[in-house]
């Protein structure tokens with residue numbers, strides 16, 4: 001992981017192996033030794049492979065993640081895969097895990113909306129792929145060429161047409177959808193008014209500096225014999241490219257900001273605010289961005305004489321996919337092989353992302369979503385783990401169970417923790433049938449699990465809010481040991497929320513403020529002027545994953561959606577933005593100050609429409625794209641911590 | 657509903673001493689032994705009458721656990737009154753008073769009125785802190801003091817109102833510039849301008865956040 005960078009690809013076994021393969025069609029089984037990261041199922045045929053296809057995760061040309069692009073044919077479907085090289089394919093200062101987040105794993109080509117080819121006069125060819133969901137992948141740079149073959153191969157397998165408007169735009173499965181064209185055409189890095197440049201990217205630059213630290217001057221360009229040259233060299237093609245990428249991002253950002261603002265002000269009369277007006281005077285014209293220009297779609301011909309309000313139709317197209325019914329048993333089984341392994345994890349995550357789970361399935365699926373069970377475990381393996389973990393749980397539990405009265409008398413920390421937990425479990429969800437009534441045994445189980453957890457993770461201990469997170473888990477698992485281990489898995493990610501120094505919370509609140517700045521500049525300015533930039537009013541949302549904002553059932557549904565980590569690990573932050581944007585006009589219009597805002601946000605509890613908000617959050621996440629991701633520093637919960645030193649700063653115990 | 661003044665209160669003290677119950681007893685006149693623990697801050701509001709003037713109390717109830725202090729501290733700003741609560745049956749909650757007081761003094765405005773409440777006085781048989789000790793502590797630190805019970809409602813009304821009366825008196829004495837909202841006071845309609853301060857018409861906030 002500390003591997004500085006790659007100067008010569010020939011020492012990469014993966015790369016070397018691929019060279020022997022060439023890029024012609026061949027059976028996958030002859031594929032190389034190291035296929036650990038991309039295991040193609042039997043019977044799949046590799047129809048295209050190209051090495052040294054890279055993305056630039058940041059605006060810096062020197063930051064590059066290289067990998068291998070493949071097209072795989074299975075049955076009659078074609079899938080696209082791009083996997084970064086293991087270990088040293090990346091010159092970006094990202095961990096292996098972060099690098100892997102960029103992986104494109106077996107995306108059905110039929111899910112692709114368009115492919116745009118870019119062949120700049122200087123520099124390398126690249127393509128931008130936009131999915132039918134509106135999601136655009138980062139540009140893929142073909143450092144070894146091969147764009148033409150890539151498109152040619154696709155053309156052999158799916159219906160591919162060239163756009164009438166733009167010879168470099170290829171449309172997969174003909175579509176008549178003007179908005180998607182809009183999105184696609186957005187990717188075009190040409191004719192960008194200079195004014196949009198630097199001002200729009202300032203956020204990213206500052207964030208990038210933080211994120212990348214010293215990774216800037218690593219001579220990665222040496223692979224192209226540019227080593228040691230000043231980065232601002234006039235004719236550095238890589239630099240030109242990076243500028244184009246930046247420009248593209250700034251346009252996307254601008255689009256995102258304006259589109260989302262417009263959508264929220266025009267299509268979210270949600271009935272909560274009786275003073276809501278349809279044509280809202282508060283719709284901000286972002287300074288320097290006259291609103292007219294936001295309708296990039298304006299220049300797109302409306303081919304389909306669609307129903308009445310074409311603007312609405314157009315905008316609603318990207319506004320998050322409709323939610324689906326929860327995943328039911330029959331369909332769930334279809335995601336498993338005969339022995340119970342999840343065959344296509346990504347498809348499963350996607351399915352759950354869009355609809356959640358039937359309640360009966362939660363018990364089985366939550367453990368997988370949380371990573372307690374591995375997705376490629378079999379039924380039998382899961383049963384086995386369950387029994388092993390049960391006795392492990394009992395062992396840990398016995399550590400405090402066996403503390404005698406005399407011992408406890410001399411063990412203040414234990415007594416205090418136990419006292420705190422006992423006080424809190426009787427104040428957790430007692431209105432839910434599962435926990436109600438006097439001497440409810442489930443309340444005691446809550447206590448036992450939390451106390452056991454505080455021994456399992458003694459450094460973190462117990463903190464208020466944990467019982468809120470555990471309650472639905474115990475309710476779903478209905479088994480003490482299973483609930484404990486699922487809770488452990490959840491706390492692997494959310495533990496920093498409860499750090500004594502609150503650093504996990506602060507980093508999320510910080511990322512949230514950056515996201516609002518990116519997606520709603522004028523709301524950001526409003527918060528800034530009113531001394532609300534600490535975003536403490538979102539504290540409860542983030543600390544316990546919106547547990548107090550929704551009905552119990554809705555909370556469970558939201559959690560499983562968040563836990564898929566589909567689209568983003570940090571969807572919860574986009575959810576915050578989505579809610580704030582819904583009420584932005586009210587907040588600004590009523591000139592809410594810190595107190596009033598906090599009160600207002602608290603009182604939203606029970607009034608938030610989950611499905612609609614999730615759709616908003618999805619759309620915001622897609623619109624924000626890479627710029628959004630760049631707002632969120634690595635290691636921000638629920639991302640795993642960057643280094644695996646001490647997970648938690650030692651907590652001084654407390655009774656306050 | 658309109659008011660002559662709005663006072664902002666904050667309730668602080670160790671977790672489990674009964675802060676949320678006191679608030680609920682005051683705002684809803686009921687004791688709900690089973691309710692959810694407080695995450696972050698919660699709100700309550702009620703109108704009272706002092707000197708024939710309608711006064712709105714806006715009360716912030718905070719989470720007591722130490723980890724949240726860095727957050728809850730920011731809510732002290734602009735509070736006119738604080739209820740500092742301990743549990744008479746748990747000695748340690750009394751022992752922590754000094755640290756709470758230090759926090760309040762550091763983060764709240766200097767003229768904030770602080771009421772010390774020894775809660776759960778219905779549990780006299782389990783008493784771990786004597787009334788005299790409570791009185792003594794209050795005296796030493798210049799606080800108003802009462803023992804109360806959120807369960808029986810004993811002294812709950814009195815505690816909130818006595819605090820308000822003290823704030824009201826300070827306004828009359830000209831301690832506050834009531835036009836400056838950082839003192840946790842807003843002037844509503846027809847409020848009596850303090851000798852040093854606001855005019856009737858000075859407030860544009862009248863009824864702004866009434867509920």
Ligand SMILES: Nc1nc2c(ncn2[C@@H]2O[C@H](COP(=O)(O)OP(=O)(O)O)[C@@H](O)[C@H]2O)c(=O)[nH]1
Pocket residue numbers: 427670671672673674675676677678688689690692693694720775776777778779804805806807808
């Ligand atoms: N007997 C008795 N119990 C109380 C009283 N006030 C609160 N409680 C109990 O103390 C527990 C904690 O109260 P709560 O208001 O949640 O404490 P907070 O953490 O300070 O907000 C609850 O279970 C209440 O039932 C009281 O005056 N008398």
Ligand SMILES: [Mg+2]
Pocket residue numbers: 675676677693694717718719
């Ligand atoms: Mg409370």
